[in-house]
Amino acid sequence: MNYETIVGLEVHVELSTKTKIFCGCSTEFSKEPNSHCCPICLGMPGTIPLMNKSVVEYATKAGLALNCQIAEFSRFDRKKYFYPDLPKGYQISQYYIPLARNGYVEIDSNGKKKRIGIRIMHMEEDAGKLVHEEGSSYSLVDLDRAGVPLIEIVSEPDMRSGEEAWQYLNNLKTILQYIEVSDCKIEEGSMRCDINISLRPEGSNEFGTKVEVKNLGSFRAVKRAIEYEEKRQREILESGGSIVQETRRWDEDRGITIFMRGKVDNRYSPEPNLAPVIMRKDWKDEISARIPELPGAKKERFIKEYGLPEYDASIITASKVLSNFYEECVKHYHDPKVVSNWLMVELLSILNETGQGIEDLKFTPKQFCDMLAMIDKGTISGKIAKDVFREMFATGKSPEAIVEEKGLVQISDEAELESIAKRVMEANPKSVEDYKNGKKKALGFLVGQVMKETKGKANPQMINAIFSRLLDQ
Amino acid sequence: MDKGTLYRVADIAHVHLESREIEQISKDMDFLLEYFDKLSQVDTESVLPTVCPINDKNVLRDDEVWDSLPIDEVLKNAPDKHGRFFRVPRIIEE
Ligand SMILES: [Zn+2]
Numbered sequence: 001m002n003y004e005t006i007v008g009l010e011v012h013v014e015l016s017t018k019t020k021i022f023c024g025c026s027t028e029f030s031k032e033p034n035s036h037c038c039p040i041c042l043g044m045p046g047t048i049p050l051m052n053k054s055v056v057e058y059a060t061k062a063g064l065a066l067n068c069q070i071a072e073f074s075r076f077d078r079k080k081y082f083y084p085d086l087p088k089g090y091q092i093s094q095y096y097i098p099l100a101r102n103g104y105v106e107i108d109s110n111g112k113k114k115r116i117g118i119r120i121m122h123m124e125e126d127a128g129k130l131v132h133e134e135g136s137s138y139s140l141v142d143l144d145r146a147g148v149p150l151i152e153i154v155s156e157p158d159m160r161s162g163e164e165a166w167q168y169l170n171n172l173k174t175i176l177q178y179i180e181v182s183d184c185k186i187e188e189g190s191m192r193c194d195i196n197i198s199l200r201p202e203g204s205n206e207f208g209t210k211v212e213v214k215n216l217g218s219f220r221a222v223k224r225a226i227e228y229e230e231k232r233q234r235e236i237l238e239s240g241g242s243i244v245q246e247t248r249r250w251d252e253d254r255g256i257t258i259f260m261r262g263k264v265d266n267r268y269s270p271e272p273n274l275a276p277v278i279m280r281k282d283w284k285d286e287i288s289a290r291i292p293e294l295p296g297a298k299k300e301r302f303i304k305e306y307g308l309p310e311y312d313a314s315i316i317t318a319s320k321v322l323s324n325f326y327e328e329c330v331k332h333y334h335d336p337k338v339v340s341n342w343l344m345v346e347l348l349s350i351l352n353e354t355g356q357g358i359e360d361l362k363f364t365p366k367q368f369c370d371m372l373a374m375i376d377k378g379t380i381s382g383k384i385a386k387d388v389f390r391e392m393f394a395t396g397k398s399p400e401a402i403v404e405e406k407g408l409v410q411i412s413d414e415a416e417l418e419s420i421a422k423r424v425m426e427a428n429p430k431s432v433e434d435y436k437n438g439k440k441k442a443l444g445f446l447v448g449q450v451m452k453e454t455k456g457k458a459n460p461q462m463i464n465a466i467f468s469r470l471l472d473q
Numbered sequence: 474m475d476k477g478t479l480y481r482v483a484d485i486a487h488v489h490l491e492s493r494e495i496e497q498i499s500k501d502m503d504f505l506l507e508y509f510d511k512l513s514q515v516d517t518e519s520v521l522p523t524v525c526p527i528n529d530k531n532v533l534r535d536d537e538v539w540d541s542l543p544i545d546e547v548l549k550n551a552p553d554k555h556g557r558f559f560r561v562p563r564i565i566e567e
Pocket of ligand 1: 020023025037038040041042
């Protein structure tokens, strides 16, 4: 029997407000544990949570960017459980009346657009961090993260593969980064994801029993865990067994999921110490006006306005900073495709190598375009330009200064090139003979020799033309 | 409240009770329950559930950092600590 995979994701994202959700303690990363704690986030009896206005605004902005309906009235509840990272014995969250519902994120499914529904998006507080000491019977608790604002984004069970889940997460992340509500770094824990996955016979409309998978440390892990669970559940079903509703954890090293715990029912009650959140139209409109052009729309525009292939447009718009840099460049240079080639190949690979971000670039879009113009004018060759580019990246110097300093100006003097060509021919009679006997590849060797002699500065078109003329005589 | 129920409630709330406390707390609980009995006699048929007395306006704080507590204040009431950390019995990995 063929089975269909049904995937829903629960994503937690830390909001990048200055302070925690219910107190004025800083959310900044602290070097020393328990540096950002006060009676409220320590859960001292008698304290009252004080709602952070920016959290409401950030969360509403996220809800709108994810195409959700924003509730005019939403409220907080207490989710009760005992764990040492939760000082109050309950987490303040929105359960009964969440801030946002019924949104979607668009993904690409086999060349077609597909909407992944968002059932609910709500605000809540993060828990603290437990440090387990190897071989000790104690755990250490750091409450700096306790009370950091989160939004939880619960998708509909609309994804059908690990690939679709991976795309959904990527698009979600890009949107949240564009609207600047979170840095969404899954490796650093500011974005976390749990998977709900079940299988059902192809053609069926009923859902099978779902399994929850936790402890996913990267988008790649999410994809791998889904693919692993697909296989595990199919094998159980095919051998006549049934799936048990449970929570499993992903073991990255072994590439498998392991039983963690059975089904738990959390108990909720309304939070009486917080006033509801009232989101009236004027406030919502004000927040909505602050939402910039989102990645999906920007990608479409880049394809139309700059004639970029879809692939280029996706890569360039995957980062807001990169897409802004690109648009600045296009103002200074006539060929948008040349710019995207350079950014995608040279810039992204050097960023990858050095681990730097585009925001740290030392050169300006204008300087970058000046370099492209130098290639067009024949001042430098395309090959030399790559070296100039790397130098610009390292030092932030202008391309003119680099070319001047390092003597990289291309040799385009006909007479000079011809004399070098002749010298090379004299020194390599065998190659000349080969060429004349029909081995056209020998030309490449001769050109290479000229490049070697001129340290790559010979104008390649000119030297090719000169050789053709001399050899075909 | 009988002792069995009281122990169960304490267990759910993760509160440790000394046997000498039982007598007094049992009486206190009786008093509280009586009080709630009285409350449940009130006719609330036409009254909407009230979660918070403020229901029609926002109560919000600006996103401005305040001074957090010094570490000795943070750890002052902790039954056990280690350096700058709270220390708790190890929870078996779920
Ligand atoms: Zn605090």
